[in-house]
Amino acid sequence: MKAVAMPTVSRVAVCGGTHGNELAGIYLVREMLKKRADGTEPVSVVTVMSNPRAAQLCVRYVETDLNRCFTRAALSAPVSETSPYEMVRSQELNALLGPKASMQAVDLLCDLHNTTANTGLCLITYSDRDWICLHICKHLEMASTPVRYVHFDIPLNEAYSLDSVGKHGFAMEIGPQPHGVVRSVIFSAMQEGVQLMMDWICQFNSGTLFEGGWVDVYTMVKNIDYPRDSETHVITAAVHPDLQDRDFCLLHPGDPMFLCFSGETLRYRGKEALYPFFINEGAYYEKGVALSLARKRRVQIPSVHIY
Amino acid sequence: MSSRTNISCLQEAKRVAIFGGTHGNEMSGITLVNMWIQNSAEIERNGLVIKPFISNPRAVEKCTRYIDTDLNRAFTPENLSAPDVEGLPYEVQRAKEMNRMFGPKGSSDAYDAIFDLHNTTSNMGSTLILESSTDLFNLQMVHYIKKAMAPHTCSVLLNEHPQLKYSTTRSVAKHPIGLEVGPQPQGVLRSNVFEFMRTILKHALDFIELFNSGVEFPPCTVDVFRVQERMDYPRDTNGNITAMVHPHLQDCDWEPLNRGDPMFLTFDGRTVLYEGANTVYPTFINEAAYYEKQQAFMTTCREILAANAIRKACK
Numbered sequence: 001m002k003a004v005a006m007p008t009v010s011r012v013a014v015c016g017g018t019h020g021n022e023l024a025g026i027y028l029v030r031e032m033l034k035k036r037a038d039g040t041e042p043v044s045v046v047t048v049m050s051n052p053r054a055a056q057l058c059v060r061y062v063e064t065d066l067n068r069c070f071t072r073a074a075l076s077a078p079v080s081e082t083s084p085y086e087m088v089r090s091q092e093l094n095a096l097l098g099p100k101a102s103m104q105a106v107d108l109l110c111d112l113h114n115t116t117a118n119t120g121l122c123l124i125t126y127s128d129r130d131w132i133c134l135h136i137c138k139h140l141e142m143a144s145t146p147v148r149y150v151h152f153d154i155p156l157n158e159a160y161s162l163d164s165v166g167k168h169g170f171a172m173e174i175g176p177q178p179h180g181v182v183r184s185v186i187f188s189a190m191q192e193g194v195q196l197m198m199d200w201i202c203q204f205n206s207g208t209l210f211e212g213g214w215v216d217v218y219t220m221v222k223n224i225d226y227p228r229d230s231e232t233h234v235i236t237a238a239v240h241p242d243l244q245d246r247d248f249c250l251l252h253p254g255d256p257m258f259l260c261f262s263g264e265t266l267r268y269r270g271k272e273a274l275y276p277f278f279i280n281e282g283a284y285y286e287k288g289v290a291l292s293l294a295r296k297r298r299v300q301i302p303s304v305h306i307y
Numbered sequence: 308m309s310s311r312t313n314i315s316c317l318q319e320a321k322r323v324a325i326f327g328g329t330h331g332n333e334m335s336g337i338t339l340v341n342m343w344i345q346n347s348a349e350i351e352r353n354g355l356v357i358k359p360f361i362s363n364p365r366a367v368e369k370c371t372r373y374i375d376t377d378l379n380r381a382f383t384p385e386n387l388s389a390p391d392v393e394g395l396p397y398e399v400q401r402a403k404e405m406n407r408m409f410g411p412k413g414s415s416d417a418y419d420a421i422f423d424l425h426n427t428t429s430n431m432g433s434t435l436i437l438e439s440s441t442d443l444f445n446l447q448m449v450h451y452i453k454k455a456m457a458p459h460t461c462s463v464l465l466n467e468h469p470q471l472k473y474s475t476t477r478s479v480a481k482h483p484i485g486l487e488v489g490p491q492p493q494g495v496l497r498s499n500v501f502e503f504m505r506t507i508l509k510h511a512l513d514f515i516e517l518f519n520s521g522v523e524f525p526p527c528t529v530d531v532f533r534v535q536e537r538m539d540y541p542r543d544t545n546g547n548i549t550a551m552v553h554p555h556l557q558d559c560d561w562e563p564l565n566r567g568d569p570m571f572l573t574f575d576g577r578t579v580l581y582e583g584a585n586t587v588y589p590t591f592i593n594e595a596a597y598y599e600k601q602q603a604f605m606t607t608c609r610e611i612l613a614a615n616a617i618r619k620a621c622k
Contacts, residue, residue, distance in 0.1 A: 184551040241499050261501075
């Protein structure tokens with residue numbers, strides 16, 4: 001593959017508290033805000049507490065999930081005093097860090113998240129050919145936590161999360177951590193992840209050539225909901241103990257998926273073995289998602305350097 | 308030598324309640340109670356009236372710990388005797404209502420036993436929580452449950468502390484028992500945690516049925532952890548925490564913590580050591596709901612409680 005020349009990544013945003021109860025990112029952003037920039041940094045970093053009201057209350061959101069408010073439609077909808085807080089906030093963040101899909105947007109937006117699922121460290125993004133994101137992921141392979149690249153195949157207009165505002169962007173998701181809790185190993189992993197990302201950016205901007213190679217990309221295929229009572233819609237099973245905490249372990253047709261309260265085991269009925277992730281994320285019960293399933297493939301990435 | 312004179316004859320336990328959703332985001336109890344409200348076959352026992360009950364339905368609806376104030380701190384004498392006026396916090400109204408249904412607290416009309424089902428983000432495993440070291444019925448029940456659950460461990464937490472003891476939902480009953488199973492994030496249902504809680508309750512109800520049928524339970528001892536102290540996070544002048552539970556302490560509920568052991572890790576990487584003179588056994592380590600209650604963990608000391616033989620009192 002031919003080497004690719006790209007513009008410097010000169011403006012970076014690190015966002016925490018997009019969900020107000022995902023504490024590692026909130027505390028990391030608070031620490032970063034304490035350290036004043038002295039103007040000598042090779043890259044300008046803006047650090048943002050995305051949803052300060054939710055962070056104050058230690059809840060995921062106040063009125064609506066902020067991280068679903070960044071579609072083109074949501075960003076251009078008229079807002080008034082009666083609009084949900086997060087709809088107003090997403091437009092503020094778009095003005096600050098975007099506008100999305102324009103030349104003024106920050107070069108890279110890293111949005112910090114935690115999950116109750118046992119995902120380890122993931123970079124979650126909308127593109128499987130964004131060489132900046134893929135190279136950062138490759139660089140993060142030297143972190144003490146294994147890293148995975150997760151791809152949602154959604155066009156930019158419909159991309160709904162904050163990270164889609166930057167020219168390049170990803171959610172840096174680390175689990176498992178309960179909401180409302182900060183676990184020191186998770187905080188340290190996130191701190192290390194952000195540090196390694198910044199190291200890569202500084203090296204890249206100084207002219208380093210990063211050799212190409214291969215990255216495993218997990219592309220989301222579908223979500224699976226809990227079995228529910230047809231009348232009350234109440235869940236009738238829990239994630240099976242054999243599947244619980246086994247994010248990114250291949251799920252084969254016939255493998256146990258749910259253990260009903262009645263004692264029955266429900267098995268995966270798909271024809272294709274897929275990789276489960278976000279297994280039993282607390283915030284997804286209301287979204288009707290017990291787990292997501294992804295296909296894995298190796299993606300070749302070119303060497304990259306600045307213009 | 309026979310100690311027939313040391314058998315305590317206790318009143319039959321006819322009315323039992325099982326509370327779920329005292330905290331609206333602790334999913335095992337909510338799921339179990341809703342299941343049993345729909346179909347009570349599993350919890351039925353001869354001669355026993357067993358009422359599964361959702362304590363805080365509005366909090367359950369919103370999947371949040373509480374609406375206005377923590378229901379599990381609301382059963383104070385002041386709250387229970389507060390006049391019925393507009394503007395009372397939701398949970399105070401609820402406490403008064405539940406005291407009418409299951410109490411009155413302290414009276415002979417109160418329910419005999421109440422099991423209050425909780426989850427924690429702490430790695431406490433299966434824990435039974437007692438409020439009295441002299442409630443023989445509860446001590447014998449806890450002994451029975453521990454034996455029945457073996458080799459799975461059930462720890463017993465005793466909170467008889469004059470300042471740290473609080474007015475729980477279950478305290479309206481003559482024999483209050485807290486069931487705390489973790490670790491489980493708020494808003495999440497983990498199958499293993501759910502099944503442990505379900506099995507513990509099965510054994511508890513078996514015990515009550517056996518007791519009511521006249522079975523004599525011989526003298527026993529129960530290893531307990533007695534609540535000593537609440538330890539808060541280090542905080543700055545704005546009240547924000549400046550450190551996290553140290554990785555060496557995280558998830559080590561019930562394990563000894565000695566002077567000089569790491570306790571907290573500041574956000575800038577400095578270790579804070581435990582300075583207490585005596586070995587303690589921490590619990591409720593890094594419980595999400597306790598950040599706002601100024602508690603990183605609780606210290607306990609180990610104690611062995613003795614219980615007389617018990618038998619149902621003859622009429």
